[in-house]
Amino acid sequence: MFVCLVLSNLSIGQSQSWIPDSEGLLQTFQLPYTNQAAPYAFNIKFKTNGPFGKDYIYGHWLDSDSLFRCVGTRVGGKWVSLPFHVNSSSWTGDIIQYGDTIYVGGYFDGVIRDKDSISIPSSCLLKVFGDSVWTSPDYFGFIFDFATDGDSLLVYTSGYLDSNFFTRSHVLKPGKSAIWQNPYTIPHPTDSTSYFGAQRRVEFWKGDIITINNISSGHFGGLARWDGQQWHGYGDGVRGGFSSTFDLAFYRDELYMSGSFTKAESPLNPGEFIARWDGAKWNEVGGGLQTGVRHLFVYDDLLYCHAVQSGYGDANIPYLAAWDGHQWCGTVMHNVGGDPPRSFGFVNDTLWVMFSYLITTINGDPVSYLNYFDGDYVNGPSAICSTLGLGEEENQLEGQRIAIYPNPSSGILNISLPEETNSTKVRLYSLSGQLVYEQQLSKPQTQVKLPQSLNGLYLLMVESVGQVLTEKVLVE
Numbered sequence: 001m002f003v004c005l006v007l008s009n010l011s012i013g014q015s016q017s018w019i020p021d022s023e024g025l026l027q028t029f030q031l032p033y034t035n036q037a038a039p040y041a042f043n044i045k046f047k048t049n050g051p052f053g054k055d056y057i058y059g060h061w062l063d064s065d066s067l068f069r070c071v072g073t074r075v076g077g078k079w080v081s082l083p084f085h086v087n088s089s090s091w092t093g094d095i096i097q098y099g100d101t102i103y104v105g106g107y108f109d110g111v112i113r114d115k116d117s118i119s120i121p122s123s124c125l126l127k128v129f130g131d132s133v134w135t136s137p138d139y140f141g142f143i144f145d146f147a148t149d150g151d152s153l154l155v156y157t158s159g160y161l162d163s164n165f166f167t168r169s170h171v172l173k174p175g176k177s178a179i180w181q182n183p184y185t186i187p188h189p190t191d192s193t194s195y196f197g198a199q200r201r202v203e204f205w206k207g208d209i210i211t212i213n214n215i216s217s218g219h220f221g222g223l224a225r226w227d228g229q230q231w232h233g234y235g236d237g238v239r240g241g242f243s244s245t246f247d248l249a250f251y252r253d254e255l256y257m258s259g260s261f262t263k264a265e266s267p268l269n270p271g272e273f274i275a276r277w278d279g280a281k282w283n284e285v286g287g288g289l290q291t292g293v294r295h296l297f298v299y300d301d302l303l304y305c306h307a308v309q310s311g312y313g314d315a316n317i318p319y320l321a322a323w324d325g326h327q328w329c330g331t332v333m334h335n336v337g338g339d340p341p342r343s344f345g346f347v348n349d350t351l352w353v354m355f356s357y358l359i360t361t362i363n364g365d366p367v368s369y370l371n372y373f374d375g376d377y378v379n380g381p382s383a384i385c386s387t388l389g390l391g392e393e394e395n396q397l398e399g400q401r402i403a404i405y406p407n408p409s410s411g412i413l414n415i416s417l418p419e420e421t422n423s424t425k426v427r428l429y430s431l432s433g434q435l436v437y438e439q440q441l442s443k444p445q446t447q448v449k450l451p452q453s454l455n456g457l458y459l460l461m462v463e464s465v466g467q468v469l470t471e472k473v474l475v476e
Contacts, residue, residue: 016331016375016382018353020368024072024079026062042369043091044354046345048299051097055347058092058104061369071095071104071128074347079370083114084126084133096146098153102128105143105155111135124157138180149204154183156202156211183209183226205250214244222270223248223257235282236431236459240265249296251303252325254278256285258293258305267429267461267470274305286328287313287390299346302378306344313386320344320353321386322378329378329385337361351377404460408474413448415441417464424464428473431457450475 047056057079058071069081070092082102087110094105104126111120115131123135124143141158148154154171171183201212209226222238222245224231234255238245243261250256255277261269270277272288290311297304302322310318312328319341321330333341338359345352351373360367377383403416417424426448428437436458439448460473 016380017365017373018333018362018367018371019374020366020371022079022368022370023077024064024081025369026064026066042354042356043342044370045343046297046347046352046354047095048297048346050095051102055345056095057345057347057370058095060091070106070108071102082128082133083131084111084128085114086111093142093144094146096148096153098148100129103146103153104128105146107142108135125155144200145202147203149207152204154202154204154209155180156200201248203248203250205255210248210255212245212248214238221245222259222261223255234277235270236268238270239268243269246292246294247296249298249303251298251323252301256296256303258296260292267427267459268431273307286323286326286386289313295343297345304344306341308340313390315384315386317384320377327386327388327390329383331373331375331377331380331383334363335361404462404471404473407471408476409450411450411452411454411475413450413460413473415446415448415462417446424462427461427463428454429459429461431459 042061043059044057044061045059047058050056054073056071056073061069063069063072063079063081063085067085068088068090069085070090072079072081074080082104086108090106090108090110092104092106096103096105105124107124108126109122111122111126111133112118113120113131113133120133121135124141125136125138127134127136143155143157145156146153152171171181203210205225208228211224211226213220213222213224219233219235219237220231221233222243223234225234226232234257238259238261240261243259243265245257245259245261247258248256249258256274257270257277258274260273261275262272263269270282271284273291273293274285274289275282276285277283289305289307291308293305293307295306297306302324304320304322305312305328306320310316312321312323312330315321315328315330316332317328317330318333318336320333321328338361339355339357341353342356343354353367353371353373355367355369355371358366358369362371375382405414405416407413415424415426424441424446426437426439426441427435428450430436437450437454441448454475457472457474459470461470
């Protein structure tokens with residue numbers, strides 16, 4: 001008698017797939033899109049390490065009892081909502097802990113407490129403590145984002161706090177007579193030719209207020225910083241009619257920005273859809289991306305990036321990848337049909353994805369509104385990664401191997417190249433991104449004589465032997 005044992009490296013529990021799990025939520029409904037403020041049929045975002053250290057979902061959905069809910073968490077293998085329900089026009093912009101209370105911002109109508117079925121007034125700000133729920137008497141317009149710094153609470157809104165002034169952000173200082181204050185002036189005092197304001201995203205960082213700013217272009221476009229006295233930009237900002245900033249995140253004590261900006265639209269833009277601010281200048285991240293970035297979030301010492309489609313550096317990873325400071329990694333979602341992923345996040349140390357409609361499949365398998373990944377998304381057997389350190393060598397070569405001098409210049413520029421080449425191209429741009437001069441250098445030419453009509457500060461771009469150097473030059 002012979003016994004044959006076959007060993008396989010495919011162990012149980014390593015299927016590396018997305019598993020539907022909407023327990024506690026109604027799984028078969030469609031909510032009509034009725035107006036601009038209404039959410040998708042199913043609209044959920046994730047808040048990792050939210051109020052009281054718990055992980056939350058927030059947005060708009062129907063629970064298993066067909067009640068409209070706005071905030072919930074996962075308990076005992078099912079989704080459990082906070083103790084109130086609302087009507088179908090309500091939605092949630094953000095949640096945060098302030099003191100011993102959960103603040104829920106957005107727009108809430110038809111609010112009913114679960115414990116006693118009592119209706120409470122409509123509001124853009126709800127407060128929850130235990131099973132008690134009440135509304136704030138202050139009216140802001142819709143609330144989109146919260147941030148805290150010590151005992152100060154910052155809120156981004158859609159409009160008025162009162163009839164005396166218009167502002168989109170307010171800071172609450174606690175105390176017995178706590179009042180909301182306008183934290184900064186609009187427009188920027190030295191940039192009064194264009195309107196300046198926050199764009200649905202605000203953060204405290206190192207004592208300053210950081211906001212997305214897609215109204216004003218130039219140095220204050222993309223992101224801006226308020227130090228308590230005035231606004232400051234980051235580098236050359238974000239430029240171009242189609243360039244916008246969608247999100248920001250703080251990773252390893254550096255500022256990351258994502259959006260739709262590209263160097264093809266303006267050489268002054270900080271990168272390809274994502275960039276990193278090191279305290280002095282913008283840097284490319286991992287070779288850039290191929291499509292715009294919706295959302296950034298940090299978890300377990302990794303920066304996760306949710307893109308519109310695919311392409312992280314030289315790795316074709318659709319929708320979501322993680323950056324570890326050197327490369328992009330993630331597990332490919334093949335053949336996603338119907339609605340693309342709307343949001344990703346971690347709840348109870350597990351990666352989740354949300355779809356708006358139940359017409360989506362992954363690898364041919366049906367998925368629900370909410371689905372979790374049952375393996376290691378970043379390091380599992382099905383994960384792929386971009387080239388290690390992609391973009392780092394190029395950035396190093398830019399600073400060490402190509403040089404331009406003198407600067408300032410009287411109109412003659414010398415270019416030091418790593419080796420002789422016949423393919424050196426020189427372009428000069430105005431600070432608004434307009435090409436004003438272009439020249440192809442021929443071997444062994446390394447000197448450029450600019451037209452006498454050029455005078456002022458320009459952006460010089462030199463392309464040679466696979467390297468690109470971009471530097472500001474002053475022509476006197």
